[in-house]
Amino acid sequence: MKWDILIPIIIYILGLFAIGAWAFLRKKNAPEGGVTAEYYIGGRTLGPVVLVFTLLASAASAGTFIGVPGLAYQGGHAWVLVFLFQAPAAFITLAILGKKFAILSRKHNFVTITDFLRHRFESKAVTAFASLGIVLFLVAYMVAQFVGGARLLVSITGVSYPVLIVAFAGVVALYTGFGGFMADAISDTVQGVIMLAGGVVLWVAVLVVLGGTTPMAEQLAGSHPDLGTLPGPSGIGLGDMFAYSLQFGLLLFALPHVAIRAMSYRDSKTAHLAMWTGPLIMAIFTLGFGAMGVTARVFFPDLDIVDLAVPNMVVDTLPGALAGALLAAPLAAIMSTVDSMILVVSGTIVRDVYMEYFKPNLSDRRASNVGTLVSILIGVIVLVLALRPPDALQYLVVFAIAGLQAVFAVPLVGGLYWRRANALGAMLSMVGGVAWYIASTQWFPAMAMGILPIVNAMVVAVLLFVLGGYLGSAPPRHVLVKFWGTQAEIDRLGAVPQGGVRQ
């Protein structure tokens, strides 16, 4: 075991517990009626710094810090360019869901994405399908993140796999379960700052070792000339550029754990600040760590596990304690994605399943306590699955991100901005989009028509949504008032008995 590397990681974990405890006390003191909102979206009080980092950390996950450098190590600079398309994610997410999403969530007290869909489409089928998608895809994705992260750590720290899994999944379950969204958001921020500072330190150390950028380029061009070509070993074409930009640039807002952040901020000013600082920070992350993957080729010409490119660079060029601090960061990237997912799944189970079908009259404080219990339970389930990942899981993982995008992107935007949008369209588009995606990746590659399947799946989802909108009946008046009217109109709605309108 390498204690000099482990000690900063342990300190970091203790810090997470402190944050969790602080957030737990904050929730305890929240007024009745606001406890559940405090637990799942931080009581809509996020300021700009926390908003930026929690948005980026939830969206970026381990891919940015481990996966992309690994691809760049193999495929060269072209892969870094491709993943840079995620840079404007904060701007696009907050602008597309927009202030309307934030205002609606305050008017109707939404704390989950499914809350929004339930009120907008008033269809049990839509709600059930959305909940199912969230639970299945996100649980699978969480397990995959832990498995990947723990395997990397095994090779670096020498600690055994089960111990690592239990430690990390346990830590995340506890601080997320008790601390809720605020613990999640604040730890994302701490982690983001570590990543930024750590990335700069790493680059300085690497350039000192190599003697500057010119020797770096010479060594790279000398020993691995193909890495700097376009497309080079990556083999990327124009269609891929568009598809990746669609999936990681435009559609990140549709991931439930990202979208939820668009209800969590304090005011317009906060959103605006996050919108223009977010792209810069995300670009620095992606470019810094991605290009580091290419440079790693100079240091380690033939790694077996390409995902070890950046971790190896860290251990090799930085002194032990500093290396540990920096390695805590990719782990934190995993944790920060997983913690936000746990909360989304927990919110879905409590609000969209438990309260919908079993206990509709649960009090606010009780609901948030049930939430804590469910969150910890999900953490434990993920832990057990990660110890011995079932084979079926990898199929779900492959579809997870694109599947969620195919399910949620169109109903979210359509429901927000198109009056005709109705339950028929939402249902057709959710089922059709995800079915097309799975069919074209698994069984019928011809359906993808030579481009990444996500593009066609989205086109199908949009067409079905519009088709359903015109074939089915227009949404009832009270839904339109709730989603377009002033608060005064909504209040007037409450005065008139609504019996029978719902079905």
Place this chain on the structure above:
Amino acid sequence: MRPMSSSDSQRSAPVNDFEEDPRYAASVREAWIAGAYWVVYTIVVTAVAWTLGYGKAAEEIRYVLGFPEWFLWSAGVATLVFCLIPYVLIRRYFVEVSLSPHGEDGDATTRTGDRTTLHDEAGDTA
């Protein structure tokens, strides 16, 4: 305003007999701006990289500041420019509105047509 019976709403156009929240119009515009931004961003970054670097043999690639020239211009310069553009878009076109259900400052948010004054007035309400 005309009375609506529930059967009337079947297959007809959505009703429009209530007062709209004026803050939503700005959201629609801002969403379109973000969509347009994404299209231009994707095209420009791709075009720069492809024009400068696509299909070139390894010997032809020039390195500047440690990176291939095409990469420096697309992933570096073009991306940096597009990371700064949101600042300009927000300053010029995005509106600061109250997010509370009633909207604290009704006046400032109703005149969505006049962007500059709207922006200035709403600045101190947030």
